[in-house]
Every structure is written in C-alpha cells, then in structure tokens.
Amino acid sequence: MSVAQLWDDLAERLHPVFAEYRGHIADLPVEVKADKTLLTEADVTVQQIIIDAIRAREPAAVVIAEEDERQGTRDEVASAGGRVWVIDPIDGTAEFVQEGRVEFCSVVCLLEDWLPVSAFVLAPELGAGSTPLVVTADARERRLTLNGEVVTPPARPGRERWISATRSEGAPPRGFDPEAEKAGFLLKTRTTSQTLDMVRTAVDLSLHTDSPLPPFELFWRRKQKVWDGIAGLCLGTAAGLRHCDENGQPLSAAPAFFSQAEPVFASTVMGKPEIVSWFLDAPH
Incomplete structure (x- = not known):
C-alpha cells in the first residue's frame, strides 16, 4: 500500500x-491534561485506528503520537534511521467537544531522514454543509491535494491579508501585534487548530467552507508541539513556503529532538519568503 493509499484508507x-x-458530543467525558489541553475517548480511539492502519502497512513503524503517554526518552526513535510517523489524533479538541464548532482535524505526517515528506489532514466537518475536507502533501514532489484534487498555493490578490498569531486566552498583545496592524494585516489571535491554520497558510479553503476562511500570509506560534506543527511544515514545503524559528534559524531535524517524550519547537514561523523576512525584521 502506498502512502497515498494509506491516506485514502484513513479518510x-x-x-x-x-x-x-x-452525534453524542454533549455526553462525551472530557479530561483536562496537565498542560491544560483536553483529552477525550475519541482522541484515544482515533489515535489507535491510525496506528493500526500504519502498522498494518509497516509493522515495525516508529510512531510518535500525542496521546501515547510517553514520559521518558523515546529510545526507539534514535535507531529509526530518520523514518518516523507523527500523529495528532484530534488537533483542536477544544473545538471538537463543542457542538457547532468545526475547526478540528486528524493529522498524520511521515518523516524520512528526519524531514517531513508526506502529510495527511482530515477536517471531518470543515467543508460546506459540514462535509469533510482532506488535505495531503508530498513535500518532495511539491504537490498538494484537497479532496483528491491537486491544488496550488493561494494567489491572494486583492483580498484582506491575515496572519495567524494565536496566543493564550487572556495573554496581552505582543510587540508584533501593532506592527502587523500598521502594515495592514488582520490578526487571528484565538487558538483553534494550529494545523488547520498552517493548512490555510498553504492552501486556500475559502471557497470550500460555509463561512469563508481566508488564507493566511504568515503563521507564527511559540512553543508549538511537534504533532501540532510537523504536518503543517510538510504542507508549507510542498507549497514552496519558508519555515524557520522567529530568529530565522532552521527548525530542528535532529534525532535528539524527536526522541523527546514531547518534542516542542521553541517557535514556528511559516509563510512566503518575503513575508517571513518582513516578520523577522519586526519586533516580536
């Protein structure tokens, strides 16, 4: 089974x-984890389905999954030769547990030589009429698909310019916020699904949703967990975008990073090269 077939199977x-x-979301128990993110039975069930599908294809697969409850070093990762699967069963669980909210998704990314090469994102209700949207990326082929159709990165002419710069609820504005507004950007600051914000930086979904979701010119996040961001970086590579940390340095692709129980990027910046350059020169 090819990776593309695996994505079809998972969808x-x-x-x-x-x-x-x-269908019975109001009755689903919700647990608050130590990091204040949410966990439900659905997260665990979806994660196991994904792992089972991967291991049916690749029995010895090395998997990093958000809900695997790892505490210590992932010793198996260092010996994986750079081929690792990263899973976020439900990114945006806080959206998932609220009726009427649709910005949540399942995320899988395949790494080879420690770099993201193929990604799958299923947003089950994001499409018009609460239909699913499936986005995939092949970083090596620079290929993006939306519901099986090849798509190109957003052209963005003559429309509002948005930046995803989410921050924790109640956190004060940062030095970058007024700079962005002065430059004519609108800011999305409420956190939903980080992966879907990265999808919207690489793919224009606005014609495929009930409420138009404009594409982003730039995605910026501090302390981003790897399962919230690695698939988005794969999409960005496929779209020809630049990604780095907020100091302009490449994001880690080292075995030691992925061997951590919870790998976290200190900061993640992604967008068109000229927009990223502008951001790096702005106070943030």
Whole structure:
C-alpha cells in the first residue's frame, strides 16, 4: 500500500468514527491534561485506528503520537534511521467537544531522514454543509491535494491579508501585534487548530467552507508541539513556503529532538519568503 493509499484508507475509516462521537458530543467525558489541553475517548480511539492502519502497512513503524503517554526518552526513535510517523489524533479538541464548532482535524505526517515528506489532514466537518475536507502533501514532489484534487498555493490578490498569531486566552498583545496592524494585516489571535491554520497558510479553503476562511500570509506560534506543527511544515514545503524559528534559524531535524517524550519547537514561523523576512525584521 502506498502512502497515498494509506491516506485514502484513513479518510474512509475515520470519518464515520468522528460522526459517531459528534452525534453524542454533549455526553462525551472530557479530561483536562496537565498542560491544560483536553483529552477525550475519541482522541484515544482515533489515535489507535491510525496506528493500526500504519502498522498494518509497516509493522515495525516508529510512531510518535500525542496521546501515547510517553514520559521518558523515546529510545526507539534514535535507531529509526530518520523514518518516523507523527500523529495528532484530534488537533483542536477544544473545538471538537463543542457542538457547532468545526475547526478540528486528524493529522498524520511521515518523516524520512528526519524531514517531513508526506502529510495527511482530515477536517471531518470543515467543508460546506459540514462535509469533510482532506488535505495531503508530498513535500518532495511539491504537490498538494484537497479532496483528491491537486491544488496550488493561494494567489491572494486583492483580498484582506491575515496572519495567524494565536496566543493564550487572556495573554496581552505582543510587540508584533501593532506592527502587523500598521502594515495592514488582520490578526487571528484565538487558538483553534494550529494545523488547520498552517493548512490555510498553504492552501486556500475559502471557497470550500460555509463561512469563508481566508488564507493566511504568515503563521507564527511559540512553543508549538511537534504533532501540532510537523504536518503543517510538510504542507508549507510542498507549497514552496519558508519555515524557520522567529530568529530565522532552521527548525530542528535532529534525532535528539524527536526522541523527546514531547518534542516542542521553541517557535514556528511559516509563510512566503518575503513575508517571513518582513516578520523577522519586526519586533516580536
């Protein structure tokens, strides 16, 4: 089974599971984890379905998954030769557990030589009429698809210019916020799904959703967990975008980073090269 076939298989398996849980979402128990993010039975179920599908194809696969409850060093990662699967079963669980909210998704990314080469994002209800949107990326081929159709990065002529610069609820504005507004950008500051914000930086979804979701010129996040961001970086590479940390340095692609129980990027910046250069020169 090719990676593309795996993505098709996951889309087919996961959509009815999401539909079942969302059908009784008000009765689903929600746990608050130590990092104040949310966990439900659905996260665990979806994660296991994804792992089972990967290991049916690749029995010895090395998997990094958000809900695997790892505490210590992932010793198996260092010996993986750079081939690792990263899973976020539900990115945007806080959206998932609220009726009517749709900005949540399942995320899988394949790394080879410690670099993201293929990614899968399923947003089960984000499409018009609460239909699923499936976005995939092949970084090596510079290929992006939306529901099986090849798409190109957003052209963005003559429209509002948005930046995803989410921050924790109640956090004060940062030095960058007035700079962005002065330059004519609108800021999305409320956190939903980080992956979907990265999708919107690489792919224009505005014609495929009930409420138009404009593409972003730039994505910026501090302390981003790897399962919230690595697939987005794969999409960015496929779209020809630049990604780095807020000091302009390449993001880690070292075995030691991925061997941590919870790998976290100190900061993540992604966008068109000229927009990223502008951001790096601005106070933030």
